[in-house]
Amino acid sequence: MxxxxxxxxxxxxxxxxxxxxxxxxxxxxxxxxxxxxxxxxxxxxxxxxxxxxxxxxxxxxxxxxxxxxxxxxxxxxxxxxxxxxxxxxxxxxxxxxxxxxxxxxxxxxxxxxxxxxxxxxxxxxxxxxxxxxxxxxxxxxxxxxxxxxxxxxxxxxxxxxxxxxxxxxxxxxxxxxxxxxxxxxxxxxxxxxxxxxxxxxxxxxxxxxxxxxxxxxxxxxxxxxxxxxxxxxxxxxxxxxxxxxxxxxxxxxxxxxxxxxxxxxxxxxxxxxxxxxxxxxxxxxxxxxxxxxxxxxxxxxxxxxxxxxxxxxxxxxxxxxxxxxAGVLPLWLSPVQARILPIAERHNEFAQTIFEKLKIAGVRVEIDSNNEMLSKKIRAGKTEKIPYLIVIGDQEMQPDSKLTIESREGSRYSSKIEYLIDKLVQKISSRDSNLHYTEDIMNVS
Ligand SMILES: [Zn+2]
Structure with a gap:
């Protein structure tokens, strides 16, 4: 051509x-x-x-x-x-x-x-x-x-x-x-x-x-x-x-x-x-x-x-x-689709298990285990326009508790890991063009 x-x-x-x-x-x-x-x-x-x-x-x-x-x-x-x-x-x-x-x-x-x-x-x-x-x-x-x-x-x-x-x-x-x-x-x-x-x-x-x-x-x-x-x-x-x-x-x-x-x-x-x-x-x-x-x-x-x-x-x-x-790409096109942010070192191991689950499901995921304040990690994730930042702290590690997710546009919500994985996989495989996912990722059950 x-x-x-x-x-x-x-x-x-x-x-x-x-x-x-x-x-x-x-x-x-x-x-x-x-x-x-x-x-x-x-x-x-x-x-x-x-x-x-x-x-x-x-x-x-x-x-x-x-x-x-x-x-x-x-x-x-x-x-x-x-x-x-x-x-x-x-x-x-x-x-x-x-x-x-x-x-x-x-x-x-x-x-x-x-x-x-x-x-x-x-x-x-x-x-x-x-x-x-x-x-x-x-x-x-x-x-x-x-x-x-x-x-x-x-x-x-x-x-x-x-x-x-x-x-x-x-x-x-x-x-x-x-x-x-x-x-x-x-x-x-x-x-x-x-x-x-x-x-x-x-x-x-x-x-x-x-x-x-x-x-x-x-x-x-x-x-x-x-x-x-x-x-x-x-x-x-x-x-x-x-x-x-x-x-x-x-x-x-x-x-x-x-x-x-x-x-x-x-x-x-x-x-x-x-x-x-x-x-x-x-x-x-x-x-x-x-x-x-x-x-x-x-x-x-x-x-x-x-x-x-x-x-x-x-x-x-x-x-x-x-x-x-302005760099805000749809989920399917984002080079990093989710990043896991352990708040402290004691959360790293649990963060790793969440990482593995997302990775096995085919989600492009990273862990930010740097020794930084959570707010700094969130800021970095937002600058990189990563669609989902998953925060792991004491509360998230409790049995049966939900993950805390911060979206790149700044809203915070919570979801069970299984529900989150289902939604992400569905959105990635269908090349969902919607950039704002807050409501339907949130686990209301
Ligand atoms: Zn030609």
């Missing part, structure tokens, strides 16, 4: 695309800066030795990446996507065929082998994926073929432009390519659109605006393919957006190198607009790589490609999500 320069700027570029900056509370915005939250929650770091623009994801940050990816994958697998895996480098021949070696030259990281052969780090996955499709001939009965892969791509940027997770050199795309017949375009687009709707609604991005990113006929030479091919592709997208009743607008000059796109714009909780998901129609790479299927009449039929990414890039989506939520 995504190989034109414009697209690159948007996906790995600035998060903010101000809608109405006058309405914005700048203090609020500063508090929500993903770099600040990322540090408080210990999600990612940078090293001078590794280089700027190359984020290193900590164990907690990696949990978030994996959970997000799994969520997208669960939505995709309902529509019969299959995972594929490709190497991160390629011979230059692949990009000469795709046209990227010429049109994308400045952004390519080049690698030379010991015998002077030229390779490149992949700046996109589409050309590699075409070669998986092309490994054999496909009957029309096997179409569409839907490949998905979450993987890093690398694009050279001016080092002065790198910033946090929003502008990076190593970009993780939740990428996919559907290889299908002309007659299947609409269905496949609508399926991806459903995934996008479900995914963004889950996080409270209710208003998705759709930009029809078309080519600019005045600069036809910039693009791959003929005006006729572009007309067919853009008409198809117009029709799909109309049928879907989308809140959409056309933007000439915003297309990818190989075809027009539907770009989705989400408005966050403080009114800023971000480009997030994308679906792109491509009639050109199938020409360049001579991709076809065998149709009902036994003839070779040219196919089309649909590129899509739900999160766009995991780096950018994480930044958008952290700023949208």
């Amino acid at each position: 995504g190989d034109n320069f414009k697209y690159r700027l948007e996906i790995s570029g600035s998060t903010t695309n101000m809608v109405s900056s006058s309405l914005m509370d700048t203090k609020n915005e500063k508090e929500r800066d993903h770099k600040k939250i990322g540090k408080e929650l210990d999600l990612f770091t940078f090293s001078d030795l590794v280089g700027s623009g190359l984020p290193l994801w900590t164990p907690k940050g990696t949990i978030i990446r994996q959970e997000l990816d799994k969520f997208v994958w669960d939505l995709r697998s309902k529509h019969d996507y299959q995972r594929v895996t490709i190497p991160h480098i390629t011979k230059r021949n692949l990009y000469e065929t795709s046209g990227h070696w010429q049109k994308f030259a400045e952004d390519l990281f080049k690698v030379t082998s010991r015998d002077e052969r030229e390779y490149a780090l992949k700046p996109m996955n589409c050309p590699h994926h075409t070669q998986i499709f092309a490994r054999k001939s496909h009957s029309y009965r096997e179409m569409p073929q839907r490949y998905a892969e979450t993987t890093m791509v690398y694009r050279d940027e001016q080092s002065g432009e790198l910033n946090g997770l929003t502008r990076v050199l190593s970009i993780t795309q939740d990428d996919s390519h559907v290889f299908c017949r002309m007659t299947q375009i609409k269905d496949e687009f609508l399926k991806i659109w459903d995934i996008i709707d479900t995914f963004y609604r889950h996080f409270g991005f209710t208003e998705l605006k759709v930009r029809l990113s078309f080519h600019d006929p005045k600069t036809q030479g910039k693009y791959l393919g003929t005006p006729e091919i572009w007309r067919i592709a853009e008409d198809a997208l117009r029709e799909i957006a109309k049928e879907r009743g989308a809140d959409s607008f056309e933007a000439p000059g915003e297309a990818a190198l190989y075809g027009p796109k539907l770009d989705f714009l989400a408005t966050d909780s403080i009114g800023r607009q971000h480009q997030v998901a994308t679906i792109q129609l491509d009639l050109n790479l199938p020409e360049r790589f001579d991709l076809s299927c065998i149709n009902e009449r036994g003839e070779k039929e040219r196919i089309v490609m649909i590129h899509s990414a739900i999160m766009g890039s995991l780096e950018r989506f994480t930044a958008v999500l952290l700023e949208h939520t």
